[in-house]
Amino acid sequence: MTSILSKCSLVGVFCALLLVSPSAQGEEIPKPNPVPDNFVAKLQALFHKHYPGASFTNQGVNGIHVEFEVTTFEFPPVDPTKKHENPVQHGPKKGGILCSVYLERGVYSGQFALLPLGGGQFRSSVIDRKAFKQLLAAPYSPKRDVHLRVSLSWPSDASDDFLKEFRALLKDFEKDAD
DSSP, X not given: OHHHHHHHHXXXXXXXXXXXXXXXXXXXXOOEEOOOHHHHHHHHXXXXXXXXXXXXEEOGGGOXXXXXXXXXXXXXXXXXXXXXXXXXXXXXXEEEEXXXXXXXXXXXXXXXXXXXXXXXXXXXXXXXXXXXXXXXXOOEETTTTEEEEEEEXXXXXXXXXHHHHHHHHHHHHHHTOO
């Protein structure tokens, strides 16, 4: 009986160690911060210009969210036996837009598979999801030592001018242009 109890105790201790948060192990978890007001104003003006009916929500530390004419799409996995993304995703219909922007301290070190360019910068990535395209970016501001986590989804009818202006805003953030 005692050997069963000691085995259970060891299993319990092992499980508790697995559940210890990274911050308790000495690793720092990046804390979200509000996106800078000047960037929010520029972003809001851009979306208002090209998508006047879009809902623009600034949730402070929970980021900025923009959406207009959004629906749910199903993308069945090519090979269901392998790890894959969630097959049900939100995205814009024709004439719509979907965007999320978050701010975090330091250089980007997250889960997007972005190629490093040096100096804390990463090459953005565009994923063609057939029904829409999705830009993933993490522009870094060395002056502020922060980066944005950006996801922008657009359908094939999105304006080239909008996309150019959006990318220019991300470049301005990297350069700390106000």
